[in-house]
Amino acid sequence: xxxxxxDFAAEARRFLDAHAERAPDRTAVTWGEGDDSMAYFSSLxxxxxxxxxxxxxxWQRVRHENGFGWITGPHEYGGxxxxxxxxxxxxxxxxxxxxxxxxxxxxxxxxxxGPTILAHxxxxxxxxxxxxxxxxxxxxxxLFSEPGAGSDLASVATRAVRAGDDWVLNGQKVxxxxxxxxxxxxxxxxxxxNAPKHKGITAFLVPMDAPGVEVRPLRxxxxxxxxxxxxxTDVRVPDDHRLGEVDGGWTVALTTLMNERNTVGxxxxxxxxxxxxxxxxxxLMRATWTWDDRxxxxxxxELLVDAMATGYLNxxxxxxxxxxxxxxxxxxxxxxxxxxxxTCAAHFVSxxxxxxxxxxxxxxxxxxxxxxxxxxxxxxxxxxxxEIMKNILAERVLGLPKEARA
Amino acid sequence: xxxxxxxxxxxxLSVREFMAAKSPEEAVRKLMESEPRFDPAxxxxxxxxxxxxxxxxxxxxxxxxxxxxxxxxxxxxMGRALLCAPFFATVVLAAQALLASGDSEACxxxxxxxAAGRTTATLAVAEEGGSWDPALISARAVPDGNGGWxxxxxxxxxxxxxxxxxxxxxxxxxxxxxxxxVDRTAGGVAAEALETLDATRAMARLTFDSVPATPVGPDGLxxxxxxxxxxxxxxxxxxxxxxxxxxxxxMSADHARTRQQFxxxxxxxxxxxxxxxxxxxxxxLAEASAREAARLAAADAPDFPVAAAVAHACCSRAYMFxxxxxxxxHGGIGFTWEHPAHxxxxxxxSSQLLFGGPAxxxxxLLDRLGI
Ligand SMILES: Cc1cc2nc3c(=O)[nH]c(=O)nc-3n(C[C@H](O)[C@H](O)[C@H](O)COP(=O)(O)OP(=O)(O)OC[C@H]3O[C@@H](n4cnc5c(N)ncnc54)[C@H](O)[C@@H]3O)c2cc1C
Numbered sequence: 001x002x003x004x005x006x007d008f009a010a011e012a013r014r015f016l017d018a019h020a021e022r023a024p025d026r027t028a029v030t031w032g033e034g035d036d037s038m039a040y041f042s043s044l045x046x047x048x049x050x051x052x053x054x055x056x057x058x059w060q061r062v063r064h065e066n067g068f069g070w071i072t073g074p075h076e077y078g079g080x081x082x083x084x085x086x087x088x089x090x091x092x093x094x095x096x097x098x099x100x101x102x103x104x105x106x107x108x109x110x111x112x113x114g115p116t117i118l119a120h121x122x123x124x125x126x127x128x129x130x131x132x133x134x135x136x137x138x139x140x141x142x143l144f145s146e147p148g149a150g151s152d153l154a155s156v157a158t159r160a161v162r163a164g165d166d167w168v169l170n171g172q173k174v175x176x177x178x179x180x181x182x183x184x185x186x187x188x189x190x191x192x193x194n195a196p197k198h199k200g201i202t203a204f205l206v207p208m209d210a211p212g213v214e215v216r217p218l219r220x221x222x223x224x225x226x227x228x229x230x231x232x233t234d235v236r237v238p239d240d241h242r243l244g245e246v247d248g249g250w251t252v253a254l255t256t257l258m259n260e261r262n263t264v265g266x267x268x269x270x271x272x273x274x275x276x277x278x279x280x281x282x283x284l285m286r287a288t289w290t291w292d293d294r295x296x297x298x299x300x301x302e303l304l305v306d307a308m309a310t311g312y313l314n315x316x317x318x319x320x321x322x323x324x325x326x327x328x329x330x331x332x333x334x335x336x337x338x339x340x341x342x343t344c345a346a347h348f349v350s351x352x353x354x355x356x357x358x359x360x361x362x363x364x365x366x367x368x369x370x371x372x373x374x375x376x377x378x379x380x381x382x383x384x385x386x387e388i389m390k391n392i393l394a395e396r397v398l399g400l401p402k403e404a405r406a
Numbered sequence: 407x408x409x410x411x412x413x414x415x416x417x418x419l420s421v422r423e424f425m426a427a428k429s430p431e432e433a434v435r436k437l438m439e440s441e442p443r444f445d446p447a448x449x450x451x452x453x454x455x456x457x458x459x460x461x462x463x464x465x466x467x468x469x470x471x472x473x474x475x476x477x478x479x480x481x482x483x484m485g486r487a488l489l490c491a492p493f494f495a496t497v498v499l500a501a502q503a504l505l506a507s508g509d510s511e512a513c514x515x516x517x518x519x520x521a522a523g524r525t526t527a528t529l530a531v532a533e534e535g536g537s538w539d540p541a542l543i544s545a546r547a548v549p550d551g552n553g554g555w556x557x558x559x560x561x562x563x564x565x566x567x568x569x570x571x572x573x574x575x576x577x578x579x580x581x582x583x584x585x586x587x588v589d590r591t592a593g594g595v596a597a598e599a600l601e602t603l604d605a606t607r608a609m610a611r612l613t614f615d616s617v618p619a620t621p622v623g624p625d626g627l628x629x630x631x632x633x634x635x636x637x638x639x640x641x642x643x644x645x646x647x648x649x650x651x652x653x654x655x656x657m658s659a660d661h662a663r664t665r666q667q668f669x670x671x672x673x674x675x676x677x678x679x680x681x682x683x684x685x686x687x688x689x690x691l692a693e694a695s696a697r698e699a700a701r702l703a704a705a706d707a708p709d710f711p712v713a714a715a716v717a718h719a720c721c722s723r724a725y726m727f728x729x730x731x732x733x734x735x736h737g738g739i740g741f742t743w744e745h746p747a748h749x750x751x752x753x754x755x756s757s758q759l760l761f762g763g764p765a766x767x768x769x770x771l772l773d774r775l776g777i
Contacts, residue, residue, distance in 0.1 A: 282777040294765075297777075301768030304775070305719045309691040312698035312713075323411070333690045390683035391676070398659040398682050400673035 008086050012093045015066045020097040027277035029365075031287050036368040038271040040342075040375035043224035053139070053181050055100040060136030070110075070134035073118070077130040085322045102136075104178050109133055109140035112259045113186050117205065120243040120252045125205065129184060142256065143173040143187035143206065143230055150175075151388050153188070153257075154197045154250060158232060160189035160204065166236045167191075167204065169212075173230040179215045180228055182208045186256065187232070192247050201249035205241045206232070222374045260383045261335055271372055275345040276307040287365070288352045296351060303344050310337040329397045336389050339379035346373040408704055409476055418479050424456055425487035431746050437490040438605035438749075442569045444491045452491065453523025459497055460521030464505070467517035474638065474700035478645035482696075485649030488749055490606050492526040495565040498642040499635065500527030503574050506634040507585055507623025516572055516587070528570035530561035530612055531632060538636055538761050540629035545577040547586055547619055557586055557619035560611065563760075567610025568597040574622065575614065581626025586619035593617070604756035606749065637714040640761060641703060644696035644714075644721035647757050651692050651721070651728035654750050655685045658728075658735040665737075672735075681731050692724035715771035719764070725754040 024034065042049060063069045064078065071087045073079020080086075114133055117126060132138040149155045158171025169189055179185065185206045192200030206213065212235035217225035244252040274280045281300060285291045317330035349369050350357045360367035380386045394400045409417060428448045437443050452458045462477045463469025477498070484493060501520050504513050519525030531538055533545065545559025557577050567573070573588045573595070588595065594617040600609045623631060659682055662673030672678045699713035707713075729751040733740035740747040761767065 278775040278777060282772075282775070285777075297772060298765065298768050300777070301719065301771050302723075304771065305695075305716050305723075305768075306691070308713075308716045309695040309720045312716075313690060313694040315698065316694050329686065329690060330694070333687050336687060337691070387676075387680070390680045393683040393686050394673070394679040397686060398655075398662075400659060400662055400679050400682060401671045403674055403676055403679065 003082055003086065005085060005089055008082070009089055009093055012068065012090050015068060016094060016097045016099075019062055019066075020099050023096060023098040027273050027279050029274065029277075029280045029283045031283050032364045036365040038275070038368045038370075038372040040271060040372055041220070041222050041224050041226045041378075043222060043371065052101070053104050056102045056104050057136035057139075059100040060102055060105055060134070064135045069136075070114075070130075073114075073130070073134060077118070077126055078134055085318075088318055088321070104181055105133075105136060105139055108142050108177055109138070109182075112142060112256050113140040113184075115259050116186060116203075116243065116252060116256045119255050120203070121205065122240055125240060129205070132183075138183040139178055139181045141176050141179045141182040141185045141208075141230075142260075143176055143179075143185040144253065144256070145175045146172060147174050151385060153253065154201065156188045156190055156201060158187065158189045159193075160191050160202055160237075162191075162239075163236070165239050167202075167239060167242070169204065169206065169232045169235040169237060171232050173232070175218065175227045176215075176230045177227045179208070179230050180217060180225075184208060185213075185230070186243070186252075188249055188253055191249075195247060198250045200247055201253070202246050203243040203249035203252035204237045205243060206235060206237055207241075210235050210237065212236075221377065222371065257384070261332055261389075272342065275342055275349070275372055276304075278304055281345070281349070284349060284352055284365070288354070288356075290352045296348070299344075299348055299351075303341070303348055306337060306344070307341045310334055310341060313337075329393060332389060332393055332397075335383065336386060336393075339376070339386065342372070342379055343376040346376045349373075408473055414476065414479055417476060418483060420456060421458075421480050421483040422486075424452065425483055425489060428452075429487040429489045431749075434488050434490055434606060434749065441599070442566075443606070443608040444566075444569075449491055449526075450523060452493075458493065459523045462497065463501055463517050463521040467513055468521040469517065474641055474703040475697070477642055478696060478700040481642050481645035482649035482652070482693075485646030485753075486653045488606050488650070488746075488753060492528075492566045492570065494607075494639075494642065494646070495528040495570060496520055496526045498639050499529035499565065500570070500572065500574050502638045503529050503585060503631055503635045504622065506631045506638075507627070509623040512587060512620070512622045520572075525571045526566065526569060527572035527574065528564055528566050529635065530564045530567065530573055530575045532563045533560060534562055536563055536759075536762070538632060538766075540576070540583040540632055543576055543578050543583045543628070545575065545614065547577040547579050547584065547621075550618070555586065555619045555621060556616045557588060557614045558616050560613050562600070562609075562611045564597075564610045564612050566608050567612050568599050568608065573612065575612075575619065576628045576632060577619070579625055583628030583632070584625050585622040585628050585631050587622050588614065588617055588619045602756065604749075604752040606753060607756060636761060637711055638703070640718035640767075641696065641699045641714050643757055643760065644692070644699065644717035647721035647725035647754065648689065648692040648696045650750055650753055651685075651689045651725040654725075654728040654732040654747070655682070655689050657747070658682055658685060658732045661736055678735060681735055685728050685731050688724035688727050692721040695720040712771070712774045715767060715774055718761070718767050719771060722754075722758040722764070722767070725750075726758050729754040 067080055068090055070079040071082050071090055072084055075081050117129060133140055144153055146156050160167045160169045185208055187204050187206045188201055190200055191202040212233040214231040216229045218227050218229050219225050290296050313330050314334050317327035320327045350373055353366050356366040357370050395402055457470055460469035461472050465471040504516055520527055547555045547557040550556045571590055573590055575586045575588055576583050577586055594615040596613040598611045600611055602609050662678050662682055663671055665672050695717040699717035702710040702713045733747045736747055739745055
């Protein structure tokens with residue numbers, strides 16, 4: 001559908017004006033004022049977290065009712081049938097408003113699992129789950145990683161065995177984000193142990209309330225528990241919940257992984273924006289009397305150069321997209337840089353703060369940074385580790401020979 | 407005027423073909439040991455066939471009136487080929503200084519010759535210390551009593567300083583740093599070629615001994631002109647750096663695909679693979695920042711000066727990194743005089759420090775961000 005982007009942006013603005021407040025600029029900080037949380041992962045007590053998920057779903061429902069729930073989705077499943085450009089545009093407009101954080105729905109479910117279901121599920125499964133997901137009724141998670149299969153994802157060992165019209169799943173998944181809030185999960189299972197490892201995998205959509213699915217919170221180094229272990233014990237899944245062919249699950253996984261790389265690294269609001277904002281960082285230098293420190297100033301400049309250049313790279317990818325062409329390796333590069341930039345920022349800030357980040361004196365905007373600091377290691381791991389991303393860039397973009405693989 | 411995507415592609419292609427024909431490695435190697443360090447015949451062809459000298463000169467002065475985006479495309483290609491030519495000094499430094507001065511008389515006098523490729527020019531700013539800080543200018547100009555001016559002092563690191571026909575000089579007057587035009591053949595001008603780390607970029611020390619000079623632009627506005635020229639020149643340079651870095655990356659990837667050790671291509675070793683991926687990351691960031699700055703300049707956007715500083719820093723680092731890793735990936739071969747890797751290394755180091763270096767451009771960025 002050809003819908004003028006300017007009209008679309010205006011429509012989005014009207015919608016948001018009617019349903020949300022304008023957001024304060026988190027990048028322009030007044031020291032000592034406002035929320036100083038730097039939490040990248042949520043670290044809320046359970047009741048508050050449940051409330052946050054409720055608000056996320058509610059906001060997604062409002063979006064959906066007004067035509068902004070699934071901008072690029074096909075009409076038949078409640079989508080708007082517009083282009084990725086409209087999607088980006090909506091995100092940009094929405095970032096000017098104070099709206100509930102919908103990450104619990106969007107990062108994994110809508111960003112990665114939704115497109116996979118759309119590409120590979122049977123029509124009635126799409127009808128069953130896609131509208132529910134994009135309306136905010138269903139949270140989805142990615143049941144890929146296992147204790148023995150992370151980077152080497154194709155070595156998943158969770159078994160799926162055919163039993164009449166059903167399959168029976170047994171195994172253990174790990175590091176599963178948002179599983180504790182999910183209604184469905186996309187699981188990779190081994191259906192043919194004798195085939196080469198990429199060829200014996202099948203993908204299933206697992207209802208998370210099915211008997212035998214057990215989600216156990218897994219505490220992460222931040223202290224919170226955003227991800228989980230998921231135990232599958234004799235879980236029966238109907239054959240029509242299979243995505244793609246039997247033993248053809250690797251193709252399905254690739255769809256998800258491709259979307260994963262596009263999702264990670266595109267976040268722009270919240271603490272992330274503050275950590276890389278010149279105004280915020282300079283206010284911090286003033287407040288910590290490090291303003292004149294030559295070495296720190298040099299590091300700040302390098303940090304900002306990288307952050308801004310990464311921003312230019314993302315902008316370039318978006319312009320390419322808008323012009324109707326496929327972007328190059330920008331998104332993968334941006335994903336790598338995103339982890340590195342936040343890591344550098346967190347360590348830079350910790351040097352400005354000194355001991356104030358190692359013990360909480362109650363001072364505004366100081367110990368709060370420890371939350372971001374402790375989250376940064378994850379950014380070099382999730383969604384494909386830095387090393388794996390570099391392999392991909394070297395092999396797919398530069399055409400270097402594949403490394404020896406078992 | 408500005409070109410659309412397909413015109414830019416065409417421009418890139420024709421410049422690339424020209425470089426392949428006129429600036430292959432053998433030509434670069436020959437020129438870097440000759441005087442002048444460029445081939446006047448090639449320079450004339452660049453003017454006649456591609457109209458390169460006039461690319462970014464406004465139409466009213468005989469140019470084609472394009473902007474920094476088009477200049478960036480050309481500089482990237484020149485950077486890839488390490489072209490030895492008076493382009494940077496003439497078009498990016500001198501012509502931009504004339505334009506930044508707002509002196510339409512001076513523009514009308516000098517720019518048509520530059521656009522046509524008849525006049526080469528340069529801009530003399532830095533002195534012994536190499537700084538572009540207006541406060542550190544010590545060359546002086548004084549009125550000669552007959553309505554003219556006389557300029558005295560010493561300038562170093564003057565690109566193409568022994569060959570440029572027209573020399574624009576920043577000198578101090580009572581009103582402050584100001585821009586002057588000096589004819590290279592004028593009495594009292596002495597030019598001495600300097601040995602350079604990057605032999606593909608000729609530099610000279612110029613001595614002015616009471617040389618007749620013509621003011622360009624308002625007296626005392628030299629500081630402002632310098633700032634504007636520095637922004638434009640660093641974006642042009644950034645494009646050249648991005649182009650050079652891209653070539654180093656390609657060289658490395660080619661080598662890593664083909665060079666065998668331990669019975670395997672070295673590119674299958676992850677230590678090498680990751681070096682190449684790291685270079686790719688740097689090159690992508692470099693291109694993005696150089697092109698974004700050029701785009702903002704063309705749009706006359708208020709954040710151009712910030713983007714220019716980002717591009718300068720980002721591309722300087724990316725190019726240096728790419729040239730270092732390129733030599734590493736090539737092993738012993740990369741350390742030989744025969745291999746072109748060192749030519750890029752030399753160019754990268756020279757470019758990184760041309761306008762002062764990291765400490766200086768980092769502070770410039772912070773200053774522009776109000777930090
Ligand atoms: C916060 C967080 C959220 C996550 N959410 C989910 C989720 O929702 N669903 C899900 O399925 N998974 C999730 N993951 C798991 C994530 O995808 C894996 O952790 C990741 O792919 C790496 O696998 P691994 O942890 O097994 O590490 P390993 O694969 O064991 O890697 C260990 C180290 O070895 C390196 N390494 C491994 N192979 C190579 C190689 N070929 N070349 C070079 N180095 C190599 C790695 O780069 C790493 O440094 C999450 C992880 C985190 C941290």
